[in-house]
Amino acid sequence: MLMVFSISSQSRADLLTLGLAVTNVLTGLVWLSIRPKSITPVGPQGVECQEIYSHLPESVVSEILWVWESLSAVTCCKSLVIVYDCQCIVQIGVAAKSLNIDEPFAVDAAKLMQGSLYQGVLKSGAQSYMANLSLYPGRSELPFLPSNTQAVILQPLGDRGIAVLGGDTIRGFTTSDQTWISYIGEKLDATLAKYMSSMPSVVQE
Amino acid sequence: MTILTTKTQLLNPLIQLKTPLPLKFRPKMASISARLDNSQQQMNLSVLRFTLGIPGLDESYLPRWIGYGFGSLLILNHLLGSDSVSAAQLRTEALGLSLAAFSITLPYLGKFLKGAAPLDQTTLPEGAEQIFVMSENVSVAQKEALAWATYVLLRNTNTTSVLILTQGELCIRGYWNLPDGVSKDNVLDWFKSSIEETGLSDLTDTLYFPQTADAEFWNILPQGTRSVLVQPVLLSPNPSMNYMGNIEGFFLLTSSMRYAYNEKDRAWIRAVSNKLRR
Numbered sequence: 001m002l003m004v005f006s007i008s009s010q011s012r013a014d015l016l017t018l019g020l021a022v023t024n025v026l027t028g029l030v031w032l033s034i035r036p037k038s039i040t041p042v043g044p045q046g047v048e049c050q051e052i053y054s055h056l057p058e059s060v061v062s063e064i065l066w067v068w069e070s071l072s073a074v075t076c077c078k079s080l081v082i083v084y085d086c087q088c089i090v091q092i093g094v095a096a097k098s099l100n101i102d103e104p105f106a107v108d109a110a111k112l113m114q115g116s117l118y119q120g121v122l123k124s125g126a127q128s129y130m131a132n133l134s135l136y137p138g139r140s141e142l143p144f145l146p147s148n149t150q151a152v153i154l155q156p157l158g159d160r161g162i163a164v165l166g167g168d169t170i171r172g173f174t175t176s177d178q179t180w181i182s183y184i185g186e187k188l189d190a191t192l193a194k195y196m197s198s199m200p201s202v203v204q205e
Numbered sequence: 206m207t208i209l210t211t212k213t214q215l216l217n218p219l220i221q222l223k224t225p226l227p228l229k230f231r232p233k234m235a236s237i238s239a240r241l242d243n244s245q246q247q248m249n250l251s252v253l254r255f256t257l258g259i260p261g262l263d264e265s266y267l268p269r270w271i272g273y274g275f276g277s278l279l280i281l282n283h284l285l286g287s288d289s290v291s292a293a294q295l296r297t298e299a300l301g302l303s304l305a306a307f308s309i310t311l312p313y314l315g316k317f318l319k320g321a322a323p324l325d326q327t328t329l330p331e332g333a334e335q336i337f338v339m340s341e342n343v344s345v346a347q348k349e350a351l352a353w354a355t356y357v358l359l360r361n362t363n364t365t366s367v368l369i370l371t372q373g374e375l376c377i378r379g380y381w382n383l384p385d386g387v388s389k390d391n392v393l394d395w396f397k398s399s400i401e402e403t404g405l406s407d408l409t410d411t412l413y414f415p416q417t418a419d420a421e422f423w424n425i426l427p428q429g430t431r432s433v434l435v436q437p438v439l440l441s442p443n444p445s446m447n448y449m450g451n452i453e454g455f456f457l458l459t460s461s462m463r464y465a466y467n468e469k470d471r472a473w474i475r476a477v478s479n480k481l482r483r
Contacts, residue, residue: 009286010294016275016282017301020308023271027311059346063480070476074469176361180473183357 041168044078044094044146049104053089060195067184068092075181076172077153077165079145083109084161084192093166096146105144115141118162121154127182128154131171142166155181158189160196272308279305333366333380333427338392340374351376354477362474363465364458366427370400371438371454371481382427399425408437408455413471415464432465434458438478453482 052061064082071077072093079093088107095104112118117138121128130136130152142152142164151167163185167173173181279301283290339351355367355378366379375393387395400406403425412435426433436456456478460466466474 009282010291010297012282013279013294013297013301016279017297017304020272020275020301020304023268023275023308024304024311027268027308027315031315066476066480069479070473074472074476174469176469176473179361180357183361187353 039170039172041076041172042148042150044166044168045148046079046094046096046146047102047104048093049091049095050093051091051104053087056089057195060191063188063191064090067188070184071165071181075165075177076151076167076169078168079149079164079166081107081144081164082157082161082188083107083112083164084157085196086110086113089161089192091144094146095144107144112141112162117141117154121156121162122159125156125159127156127178127185129173129178130154131173153178153181155185157185158193161189161192163188266312268308268311272305272311276302276305276309333382333429335379336381336383336392337378339376340393343374347374350481354481355379358456358458358474358477362458362470363432363460363462365461366430366459368396368400368425368457369454369481370406370457373454375400380427396425405435405455405457407452408435409439409452411436411471411475413466415466426459429461430459431463432460434466434471434474436471436474436478438482440482 052064056064068080068090071080077093079095080090081088081092081095082090086109088109091104091107097103098105115138117128118141130138133139133149133152142149145152145164145166149166149168150170151172153163153165153167153173155163155165157163163181165173165181279298283294283298286294337355339348343351351369351371351374355369355376358364358367359379364379366381367377369376375396377392377396383392383395412433414433416431434457436458438453438455440453456474458466458474
């Protein structure tokens, strides 16, 4: 410490000025912040499909199409599956190929609803976001999504259904996307509940 | 039951906005343009902070303290300096003092960065009241759609007031300044005439004003508006469209924050406007 006083006053002034310059540069860096590594989207491998349960009224179908149009335009969502009241209502976007045929993989609604993913989401009542699907063992419960789907959002629709959204980028859904999706989920639930309750129950094959 | 609760929430005129609005007095700030370009607007600027690890200490003011500390040390050094002070030392001290002055003003300048701590900038529009009005002759389905759209826009984006005009019907929600003498019944008429003055009904492109001056150019906007977004409701392109064009109306969103709507927000607002077409 005493060494400080033995150096000349000019050197001390230089050191102080240097310290101030470094502070300013660091503040500038803080303001600019470092951009995270940009992640490239991975095109999903599968078959394009657009299947909507045929007994739905026109208004519900147009609402579902609006949801799909918004999600695919604004977010990185490339596949959408909606299961409600133990039936698969919607399967739009890219779906996995069924084993050797060029047909989309059919969604087994009953199996999905008994699986741990759905049960977990039902119990918590909240959205579940799997930002990097390859890290999650629950992947096996979603065979209808393309095998290279990067991110998945599971949105519960009330307590009667679930919407599965598959994205093509790791961490592709931002927090604002997530909030919008939860509000859209509530709206869909309200719409579907109104119409499904007046439908005769369909016999499971 | 679910439907009932959603409906009551949708139709409740008093909605909790996304950004809480503190009622503190904000001094008028001169507008200084920040040096970051537009592409960096959405970056999260709080990724790197100075941290000394001391809880309760606000490190964003660290440059200011360092400026004061080192500046005073420089002056002390100059006064206690031995013998003659060389020209080189004077240059260094001049540079050092100007850097110290700059450091001291850094936290103040940081407030003007686009996107820096946006929550601090929200204010309640003065003299505004929360209203929720809708035109009379809308179908139930349309009513629900309008209620949901306004609800979602107020909750999910930094909007304080929203006005939707579609197929000749109005829906207004949020904080608005109603001039004196406009009673509850005349509200819709007053809005209709004000909209005609602005000529927004013929808009074909999205308008976004991220920084309006405090004097709003349209007298319809509530006071304290800082950003305005006008999104036309476009019909889907159809070759058999008649000569009237393909606009069905527009959404008018205002916020008391500058740069309130980023790319993603605008994309979602476009998506919501598509819901109300047809």
